[in-house]
Amino acid sequence: MYTIGIDIGGTKIKFGMFDGNSQLVKEDQIKTPKEAIVENMIVALEELIQDEKIQGIGVASAGIVDFHNGVIKSCPNLHALANVPIKAMLEDAFQVSVVVGNDANCAALAEGTAGAARAVSSYICITLGTGIGGGIVHNNELVHGNSGYGGEVGHMTLVPNGIVCGCGRKGCWEAYASGKALERMISDDPELASNNYQPKDVFENYNNDVSCERVVDHYLEYLSIGLINLQYVFDPEMIVIGGGVIDSSKYWWNQLEEKMAATASIPVALQQAQLKNNASMIGASSLVKQG
Known part of the structure; x- marks a missing residue:
């Protein structure tokens, strides 16, 4: 069958x-x-x-x-x-x-079945792409929520009265830590914008360009705040991060872990998604x- x-x-x-x-x-x-x-x-x-x-x-x-x-x-x-x-x-x-x-x-279910979260029963999977998606698994069961909308973590408020998100609300995490948010940060930087930098370029030049370092650090700050909030609310065994942005993780993953370790008072186990x-x-x- x-x-x-x-x-x-x-x-x-x-x-x-x-x-x-x-x-x-x-x-x-x-x-x-x-x-x-x-x-x-x-x-x-x-x-x-x-x-x-x-x-x-x-x-x-x-x-x-x-x-x-x-x-x-x-x-x-x-x-x-x-x-x-x-x-x-x-x-x-x-x-x-x-x-x-x-x-x-x-x-998120797939990562628990055949990916990074095979060894744990409670975890959160975040997908970083144009937006931010999320899936919450507790005791091997996907959390759907009362109305079936559970896991929409990209739309938790990160900055009150902040930037308008694609959903129409203001200050969503997605408006600050998604791929689209990174594109906005680049376009707001005169030097990067004048050189037509794309997110891939900014990540690749993170360690040898002051403007790239500033933008990526700003992005990682918002990303880490959201991840730490999730850790405090759910206390999962693991947070798995996937999506298109993770393809460039070799340039910034260590910095993200350092930011979280310096801010969170409880351990946060981060893993990169294995399934593409x-x-x-x-x-x-x-x-x-x-x-």
Whole structure:
């Protein structure tokens, strides 16, 4: 009996079939359509599944996901998915249970199944990309929250009446410690902006350029404050950090650990995420077993 994991991205949708040991046995992907997204997913799934028997389907998507009802309430990059009854449509098409979750939550599950958090039962996984995603796992169970929105840590307030976040609120952690926030910091620095620096350039020149050092230190300060807040609230065994920003971690990881060690009065165990592009798909498959 197999489970299906689906990762809905802004440019492509990835499909994976997993066996009872959570091993990927078959995969496929399609370009994300602008309309009729679920209908196109059904066609691709029929080709992937064929005559195999499946236990259930897990779907991972960015945005605000109503886990209990299987509906994506809002998704900035995929407006065509907003309030579409994905769970009901897939269950009707395949006659199996379907679970829909936030992609960061699914990535967190994956890190516990096959990644950096395999050895612990309670941890938080943070994804640093355009925004900040989060997944909270306690006693091997994903924390969904009362309304299914648990883990939206990027939208905790870091600076009262601060910079307007993409969500419309002011001062969110995401507005100060995401990849997009770093891009803003670079554009606000005359020297870096005039040289068309990108985040990758700033990280690579962290140790040999005063302007780069100043911006990265500023960024890491905000990142560390948010991480320490999470440590005090949840006291997890581990905080796992992944997402696109982590690709440059060799330039700044030690500095982040030093900042946290100097500020936090309780130990913070940081680990880098081990799973890359397949994390959300793997986690979506695991979501089926958690139901």
